[in-house]
Amino acid sequence: MRIGRRAALAGLMSLPALAEAQDTAATLHDLARRATIYLFPVYEMYRARWRATADETNPQRQRLNRFRHMPTLADSRTRDVTTPNADTLYSSAWLDLSLEPLFLTVPPVGDLYYSYAFIDLFTDNFLVVSHRARGNGLATHMIVGPKWNGDAPGDVTLVRAPTNSVWLLGRILLDGPDELDRVRILQSRVLLETPDMRNERRILETGELMRFRTQAPPEPVADWPAPHPDEPFDLFDTSLRALGESPLPERDRPLFEALAPLKLKPGRKFDQRSFSDIERHAIRAGIEQGHADIRAAAGRGRTIDGWTYGQRHLGNFGDDYLYRAATALTALGALMPDEAVYVSCAVDADRQPLSGALRYTLTFPADNLPPARAFWSLSAYEVTPEGRAFFIDNPIDRYSIGDRTRGLTRGPDGSLTIHIQRDQPPREHADNWLPAPAGPMRLVLRAYQPDAALIEGRYRVPPVRRNSSP
Template structure:
């Protein structure tokens, strides 16, 4: 029988397939590399003293908002107390603890290696306190009777990100800590039916704290090494129905590269070329669903399916978004005239009295620098919204937030002002547990006006 794997392949053909594979597989390789990195950690704790993390099968938790020095995940928010950790199917199931949050908003995001959600844990689901199991599809062990529910995933890698809302007050910082200390993820082998309490304020720190400088997100995908792990990643993420031919197509060039150095070289160059395509997707104005006044949004976050464009674009620009019913996101790079936002100017965003973002959770408007991270400033302020109790409203109930330029001298105006870097920046509106009028497009953000 003839061996089809030995068929001839031109460099031009291999390059075309290689570029497509890079754009398609970028988020999957990103997740693979995060898991490999987390394997170096000996126990749950903080990276550089600021980012929660732990070895696969566990998480770390914060007790306060994420700091602006963070560079592990782009577009963080300062409305919630975060946790973060990875899962590895080869290590078996993990237990995730859900305390009684009362009427406080919370949601646990858990996504597979495709960055698609496979759980429903949060305020919007009426989730009961208890212990839940996160188990690989192939695991056939016994589920303890005291486990409240089971969620399964079919990829090797998954990520767990608890989010717990917290007001920007000292009183609420104190109130949230006992709840946060009851949030934990650990291997099923360590489960004994009790609620484990972790003092997340005294966990170890790993690595040195970096400067806040002009830094991009940690580069989780190196185009020079992409095809060194892509075959392994295809094994880690099984083809969905209808994707089998796509997988065969990608594997054909990997097979050719194994025996033909010139094809291997071609694939490496294809990754470098395609990296420019992925880099363009970092800019919010280059993808998504257009909304009024130059805003864009998306509705497939954490439920991408075959929307490979959005999966890669979101992975590059702001990975680990929630599903639309959990959080709706609006992105803005431009002012109402279509000009790029720039910190030398001042802008205003006015929500009319009955047009303040309609949510059952919370909303916020955040400023990000050109790398989609916080801009360090003297006020230590990066967003405004539900968490802020000192916002000044108009006599008619409207709310005007200002962004950029010099700080207002009037205390009431200052309370509604967000500092911005003296260069290009982005504003980003979150609506957690959005009202149906947000989901159906009846509500949209107001324009960002210069001056």
């Protein structure tokens, strides 16, 4: 076949345009990857908030600015948030601070561990009210939005939230089944109030006449659209919608400016029609690569004997966007290391992936139990293909084992061996059984109010060893 001179010249002239298009596609691919890593935590917070407050199929749907107290420990039915603990009763509230402040009052709870973490839209813990930080006295905090102006009462601690949307996640230790009623009462005594609610309560308590507003602002309504994670650009659409609710942090402005070719605008829908088919394909591929990078970073940290230790900036991530995103995938709502240390394991002592098809043991020497001033526990989770972790149903309803587990058997030397497997072990080991899922598995060791040895990484968790015995 002969190619005419004019056609040949046209082909040569199109080569620079083709190269430019390829360069543009490569740039958009990388920018979409970076945008995915940055936006993923916002997307996960939006999804959790929508599920809790706006999903009409959720029988436990809650109002904004109100607590929902979980009356039982998390178990295999708990699927709203990844990697829950089975040691504390949760209290959860989704706050909208765009209209008015809110007050949190935590009364004394005795010697039980408790914490109430305020988590902004970007998953940072900007305030933790806890036994460690506040002791056991009465504490009232006034939480205001980023643009609030006004004077705080003299008897409260003023805290300015970085974003208008805030997740308030409370935990109170359940120290045995016989403590359930007591902890439920303690949950109900923790107050989350609007200014008018607080004034009304104080009038009833003191009989004093206090200043009221002539008209209270309307109650915020959770009317956000549902996320659609199966749609390729939903990550951008949903996250940009959420970003439009609050000012963009100064910390993130340089990154957002670098993403300008993607035309991402907080509060607006992603304009995919402004890109060609080739460009849209590159952006979609970049989003997929970003998700892959997040999954790959899920075990990020120092790994010793198969255990991965979290980094010191867990819970306050700064500009470490990949660590922030990986934590949103595997441990949304995680506390800061001063409050709790999480150590995870996905491989055994031979660096083979953990699987419920096998049997394992974890042995703590008598003098090397996890150093925690409040408590420690070990949990086993099934791992979903996207990297989230949940409890599995098991015949003894055990989802964690630790220093408060009754009836554990110690070795002659005082050591503690935990048997981690799918099927029930022989009678002599049954007391120390931690049921495992059928397939891929992740172990998480939690230590609340950890000692410095854990926070600084000097404590080492023993390796998980494969057990060939029945």
